Amino acid sequence: xxxxxxxxxxxxxxxxxxxxxxxxxxxxxxxxxxxxxxxxxxxxxxxxxxxxxxxxxxxxxxxxxxxxxxxxxxxxxxxxxxxxxxxxxxxxxxxxxxxxxxxxxxxxxxxxxxxxxxxxxxxxxxxxxxxxxxxxxxxxxxxxxxxxxxxxxxxxxxxxxxxxxxxxxxxxxxxxxxxxxxxxxxxxxxxxxxxxxxxxxxxxxxxxxxxxxxxxxxxxxxxx
Amino acid sequence: xxxxxxxxxxxxxxxxxxxxxxxxxxxxxxxxxxxxxxxxxxxxxxxxxxxxxxxxxxxxxxxxxxxxxxxxxxxxxxxxxxxxxxxxxxxxxxxxxxxxxxxxxxxxxxxxxxxxxxxxxxxxxxxxxxxxxxxxxxxxxxxxxxxxxxxxxxxxxxxxxxxxxxxxxxxxxxxxxxxxxxxxxxxxxxxxxxxxxxxxxxxxxxxxxxxxxxxxxxxxxxxx
Amino acid sequence: xxxxxxxxxxxxxxxxxxxxxxxxxxxxxxxxxxxxxxxxxxxxxxxxxxxxxxxxxxxxxxxxxxxxxxxxxxxxxxxxxxxxxxxxxxxxxxxxxxxxxxxxxxxxxxxxxxxxxxxxxxxxxxxxxxxxxxxxxxxxxxxxxxxxxxxxxxxxxxxxxxxxxxxxxxxxxxxxxxxxxxxxxxxxxxxxxxxxxxxxxxxxxxxxxxxxxxxxxxxxxxxx
Amino acid sequence: xxxxxxxxxxxxxxxxxxxxxxxxxxxxxxxxxxxxxxxxxxxxxxxxxxxxxxxxxxxxxxxxxxxxxxxxxxxxxxxxxxxxxxxxxxxxxxxxxxxxxxxxxxxxxxxxxxxxxxxxxxxxxxxxxxxxxxxxxxxxxxxxxxxxxxxxxxxxxxxxxxxxxxxxxxxxxxxxxxxxxxxxxxxxxxxxxxxxxxxxxxxxxxxxxxxxxxxxxxxxxxxx
DNA sequence: TATGAATGAGCGTTCATTCAT
DNA sequence: TATGAATGAACGCTCATTCAT
Numbered sequence: 001x002x003x004x005x006x007x008x009x010x011x012x013x014x015x016x017x018x019x020x021x022x023x024x025x026x027x028x029x030x031x032x033x034x035x036x037x038x039x040x041x042x043x044x045x046x047x048x049x050x051x052x053x054x055x056x057x058x059x060x061x062x063x064x065x066x067x068x069x070x071x072x073x074x075x076x077x078x079x080x081x082x083x084x085x086x087x088x089x090x091x092x093x094x095x096x097x098x099x100x101x102x103x104x105x106x107x108x109x110x111x112x113x114x115x116x117x118x119x120x121x122x123x124x125x126x127x128x129x130x131x132x133x134x135x136x137x138x139x140x141x142x143x144x145x146x147x148x149x150x151x152x153x154x155x156x157x158x159x160x161x162x163x164x165x166x167x168x169x170x171x172x173x174x175x176x177x178x179x180x181x182x183x184x185x186x187x188x189x190x191x192x193x194x195x196x197x198x199x200x201x202x203x204x205x206x207x208x209x210x211x212x213x214x215x216x217x218x219x220x221x222x223x224x
Numbered sequence: 225x226x227x228x229x230x231x232x233x234x235x236x237x238x239x240x241x242x243x244x245x246x247x248x249x250x251x252x253x254x255x256x257x258x259x260x261x262x263x264x265x266x267x268x269x270x271x272x273x274x275x276x277x278x279x280x281x282x283x284x285x286x287x288x289x290x291x292x293x294x295x296x297x298x299x300x301x302x303x304x305x306x307x308x309x310x311x312x313x314x315x316x317x318x319x320x321x322x323x324x325x326x327x328x329x330x331x332x333x334x335x336x337x338x339x340x341x342x343x344x345x346x347x348x349x350x351x352x353x354x355x356x357x358x359x360x361x362x363x364x365x366x367x368x369x370x371x372x373x374x375x376x377x378x379x380x381x382x383x384x385x386x387x388x389x390x391x392x393x394x395x396x397x398x399x400x401x402x403x404x405x406x407x408x409x410x411x412x413x414x415x416x417x418x419x420x421x422x423x424x425x426x427x428x429x430x431x432x433x434x435x436x437x438x439x440x441x442x443x444x445x446x447x448x
Numbered sequence: 449x450x451x452x453x454x455x456x457x458x459x460x461x462x463x464x465x466x467x468x469x470x471x472x473x474x475x476x477x478x479x480x481x482x483x484x485x486x487x488x489x490x491x492x493x494x495x496x497x498x499x500x501x502x503x504x505x506x507x508x509x510x511x512x513x514x515x516x517x518x519x520x521x522x523x524x525x526x527x528x529x530x531x532x533x534x535x536x537x538x539x540x541x542x543x544x545x546x547x548x549x550x551x552x553x554x555x556x557x558x559x560x561x562x563x564x565x566x567x568x569x570x571x572x573x574x575x576x577x578x579x580x581x582x583x584x585x586x587x588x589x590x591x592x593x594x595x596x597x598x599x600x601x602x603x604x605x606x607x608x609x610x611x612x613x614x615x616x617x618x619x620x621x622x623x624x625x626x627x628x629x630x631x632x633x634x635x636x637x638x639x640x641x642x643x644x645x646x647x648x649x650x651x652x653x654x655x656x657x658x659x660x661x662x663x664x665x666x667x668x669x670x671x672x
Numbered sequence: 673x674x675x676x677x678x679x680x681x682x683x684x685x686x687x688x689x690x691x692x693x694x695x696x697x698x699x700x701x702x703x704x705x706x707x708x709x710x711x712x713x714x715x716x717x718x719x720x721x722x723x724x725x726x727x728x729x730x731x732x733x734x735x736x737x738x739x740x741x742x743x744x745x746x747x748x749x750x751x752x753x754x755x756x757x758x759x760x761x762x763x764x765x766x767x768x769x770x771x772x773x774x775x776x777x778x779x780x781x782x783x784x785x786x787x788x789x790x791x792x793x794x795x796x797x798x799x800x801x802x803x804x805x806x807x808x809x810x811x812x813x814x815x816x817x818x819x820x821x822x823x824x825x826x827x828x829x830x831x832x833x834x835x836x837x838x839x840x841x842x843x844x845x846x847x848x849x850x851x852x853x854x855x856x857x858x859x860x861x862x863x864x865x866x867x868x869x870x871x872x873x874x875x876x877x878x879x880x881x882x883x884x885x886x887x888x889x890x891x892x893x894x895x896x
Numbered sequence: 897t898a899t900g901a902a903t904g905a906g907c908g909t910t911c912a913t914t915c916a917t
Numbered sequence: 918t919a920t921g922a923a924t925g926a927a928c929g930c931t932c933a934t935t936c937a938t
Contacts, residue, residue: 010922158430163425166422170401173401177336177337178397202387206430261932270898493920505911560849561849584853606874607870607877611870615870619839651878679901720931723929728930
């Protein structure tokens with residue numbers, strides 16, 4: 001019935017409310033400094049209610065991370081499935097994907113970091129950890145497929161597709177981290193997007209260069 | 225006086241004892257899980273004494289980080305100042321520098337991460353923060369100098385030297401972080417060095433490619 | 449009216465449903481570990497509804513205890529009123545009564561214990577406490593009557609009937625408690641009934657012995 | 673050195689201070705209602721310090737229980753080893769032992785009860801649980817030895833010594849529990865000692881009766 | 897210098913109870 | 918009657934830091 005449906009919707013809305021509030025506090029204070037009371041206050045709810053919707057603090061974090069992973073994978077799937085585009089376009093799409101992920105979740109890096117902070121996973125349910133693992137695997141797999149497609153199109157990559165996946169992942173994560181170092185040393189803000197952009201620029205050029213040696217004609221247009 | 229000198233030396237030795245112990249615990253448990261009592265036990269000292277040598281937990285962390293930054297900068301200076309080597313050699317030296325940094329301090333990444341964890345710097349003394357900033361600046365500056373030298377030697381870089389600095393820093397930090405993701409998703413160990421190696425391989429090739437088009441003769445031997 | 453009556457009946461049925469569920473959870477988890485949500489889930493009702501039928505968690509416990517007390521008193525009345533049986537038979541009936549009480553409510557001991565746990569009675573309504581008191585008094589009174597009858601029949605008891613009441617009550621409660629100690633120390637199960645049986649055996653024999661000295665002829669058949 | 677020794681003594685004194693405070697609060701409020709802050713306040717210490725001396729709330733309880741068990745076993749050993757006393761004396765000594773245990777630790781019953789409250793032992797260290805088990809076993813074993821000695825002396829017991837052990841244990845525990853029932857129903861205080869006394873009186877008489885039939889001469893004086 | 901006992905604020909979490917619907 | 922989301926006080930426990938000796 002409509003009533004039942006509305007309730008379900010409202011419950012989901014509450015969950016989202018909490019997640020949004022947690023995300024705000026997470027960006028503001030970091031995971032360790034964020035208390036459940038912070039989240040409750042930000043969401044204008046009682047602390048107890050948080051535990052009605054989530055098993056605990058860690059589950060909130062992981063749920064948020066899973067959201068971001070899903071966002072990334074959705075975008076990666078689009079990039080993979082979109083045919084008839086030029087190589088540079090594919091790389092540009094990848095760059096935009098990561099930039100948008102960063103806009104979608106500015107603290108995705110910190111979520112990943114905390115999740116891996118050894119002792120924090122022990123309290124998580126097995127299935128939730130599995131979801132994260134699966135999310136990671138899908139992301140890696142999708143990226144590798146994309147790189148393979150590019151390579152199959154004749155572009156001369158200097159390494160195997162899965163190495164490119166690792167390479168791009170490292171650059172994504174590293175750009176965020178290095179941006180913080182720059183922020184500390186120079187005081188500027190928001191280098192993340194910029195660093196990512198510059199890194200992709202370097203990669204793009206080197207790829208074009210590499211490509212040029214093999215099959216320059218094939219660069220512009222290839223189909224899956 | 226000799227006595228005074230000996231005292232100073234012994235004090236410094238104690239500090240090192242604590243730092244070494246802290247480093248061990250840091251690798252073992254991570255910063256949040258490491259308690260001051262852990263450090264004291266590992267150093268076979270009392271907790272109270274830690275506060276005689278260091279202002280607090282954070283200061284220990286930052287001191288350790290400064291050590292690692294200094295190690296890095298020393299190495300970078302050597303790379304910069306060593307003349308008469310081929311381009312590939314310079315890149316290889318850079319790669320080795322970072323790999324050695326990782327061996328020298330396996331938890332350097334986590335130190336950086338924690339330092340930036342927003343609220344953790346408030347308790348630190350101004351001068352200590354300045355030291356870190358200065359260390360960062362020097363590292364960036366040294367790397368940029370190195371890249372500039374390479375570029376000056378006629379190697380066709382696809383970007384400005386300081387962008388390469390950011391690029392390499394990102395890759396260094398990102399490789400460590402991504403290695404953890406791989407560890408979670410695949411269960412393998414110790415991808416850090418490997419990922420870093422693969423990343424440098426990709427860069428090397430692209431640089432060679434780029435270089436080859438411009439001035440292949442100049443690659444092999446250049447002098448500052 | 450019939451409708452009214454049905455409603456009353458249904459309401460009582462609901463109460464019983466809750467009580468039964470609570471009893472199950474009580475045996476399974478113990479009072480402190482049993483949450484109201486446990487009870488609600490077990491009864492397939494909502495938590496809120498529990499508070500329509502009962503003032504709170506403690507009231508459920510006490511209501512269950514009252515049930516068991518009533519069961520005991522009903523049985524004791526039967527033992528008291530049944531004439532023309534031998535002495536040993538009376539003692540056997542008493543033994544069976546307690547054993548059946550234990551079967552009827554395996555957690556009666558824990559209910560009693562919790563009720564007495566000092567601060568737990570403060571929240572209970574005056575009348576409910578009075579009911580428990582009255583139930584206790586009736587049980588003690590009934591048992592004393594039974595012992596008096598036995599004594600009046602010429603059996604040489606070594607103590608006054610009310611002392612025997614206390615004695616038997618202590619043995620009943622103590623057997624349950626001691627069974628738990630044995631369970632902890634030896635790991636065996638279900639000593640309750642056995643301990644109770646052994647205790648009664650000891651009592652029986654000593655009573656027979658004592659009796660034999662005075663008036664053995666009167667043992668076998670006496671009437672109230 | 674003297675200083676070291678004094679420190680050790682003072683530390684032990686602190687432990688005792690906490691245990692004493694906990695015992696007071698335990699009698700006053702019961703285990704569940706007693707908070708660590710209560711104990712700290714009563715001992716005029718900070719809550720944190722409690723955790724320096726004890727692993728947690730449960731460990732305090734068990735330590736107190738172990739104290740009482742040790743007290744009991746010491747007394748039982750004395751009873752067992754004292755030769756050349758009459759049978760009645762042995763029984764009287766047993767009675768006094770339990771009465772003194774009750775005076776030594778008025779809440780020993782509640783400690784036992786809580787310990788057995790299923791889920792509470794999970795947090796305890798294995799060795800501590802083993803100590804309790806061993807304490808129980810020793811008590812049972814000592815009592816059984818005592819009863820065997822009495823029986824060997826020619827006293828006609830109506831049951832095996834270990835059944836008598838169970839019997840006496842049940843009566844001890846049951847008397848305390850039943851005293852609470854009486855307190856609730858009648859409002860009187862301190863029936864514990866009295867009930868225990870009455871119970872022993874009943875047992876004594878029945879034993880004397882039983883004994884008289886076999887070997888009255890041996891009652892008065894026997895040696896191990 | 898060195899010790900380690902002492903502090904105490906703070907946090908994650910639980911759960912009996914209430915209340916809007 | 919019935920629901921179940923919402924409340925919020927309470928508690929056990931941790932640990933960086935201090936301080937008397």
